[in-house]
Amino acid sequence: MATTPTHSQASQASQAGPNGTAPSTEAKQAAKSQATQAKRKSQTAARKSAQAVPETRSSQLAGVAETAVLVPVGATLEARDAVVEAISPWTTRTGAEKELKRVRRDVRKFERRGDKAVRGLRQSYKRVLREVRKRRTQTTKVVKRNRTQAERVVKQNRQRVEKTVKPQVTRFQRTVLDQTKDVRDRVTSLV
Numbered sequence: 001m002a003t004t005p006t007h008s009q010a011s012q013a014s015q016a017g018p019n020g021t022a023p024s025t026e027a028k029q030a031a032k033s034q035a036t037q038a039k040r041k042s043q044t045a046a047r048k049s050a051q052a053v054p055e056t057r058s059s060q061l062a063g064v065a066e067t068a069v070l071v072p073v074g075a076t077l078e079a080r081d082a083v084v085e086a087i088s089p090w091t092t093r094t095g096a097e098k099e100l101k102r103v104r105r106d107v108r109k110f111e112r113r114g115d116k117a118v119r120g121l122r123q124s125y126k127r128v129l130r131e132v133r134k135r136r137t138q139t140t141k142v143v144k145r146n147r148t149q150a151e152r153v154v155k156q157n158r159q160r161v162e163k164t165v166k167p168q169v170t171r172f173q174r175t176v177l178d179q180t181k182d183v184r185d186r187v188t189s190l191v
Contacts, residue, residue, distance in 0.1 A: 089099040
């Protein structure tokens with residue numbers, strides 16, 4: 001079985017060139033490739049050997065207990081890293097100035113965005129208000145026109161009724177007057 005060079009062998013090979021001079025780029029790449037292959041093979045072998053051994057209950061329990069301990073530790077370290085990352089720009093003067101510029105830039109960006117949103121809302125409000133006023137004006141005009149039309153129709157109908165009924169009423173009144181006069185004359189002639 002052919003042996004593959006270890007990481008240290010690959011790094012030694014990459015340090016010396018063919019003539020004992022500085023290594024060429026190709027030699028560096030070849031050495032790096034060999035080291036990577038060797039690392040993969042050893043990891044694969046370790047994985048296979050770990051899978052081949054059946055776990056006992058005690059080893060499973062130990063794994064669960066270890067996980068129970070390592071999860072909070074890992075979460076704590078992640079939180080610490082986040083805090084350090086948030087604070088680190090502010091630890092030097094130049095870093096703080098850069099961070100302050102970034103914060104100011106962000107504030108201006110938020111202000112512009114907010115201003116744009118408020119302007120949009122104002123424009124929408126004004127547009128809706130114009131539309132409401134326009135419809136109110138149109139409705140008022142329609143109501144006035146309909147009222148005027150209704151008044152005109154009522155007036156015309158009243159005039160028609162007066163034209164047709166008035167002569168009849170007048171005729172009826174004359175007839176009644178004539179008949180009362182006639183009745184009076186008869187009553188006086190009888191007396």
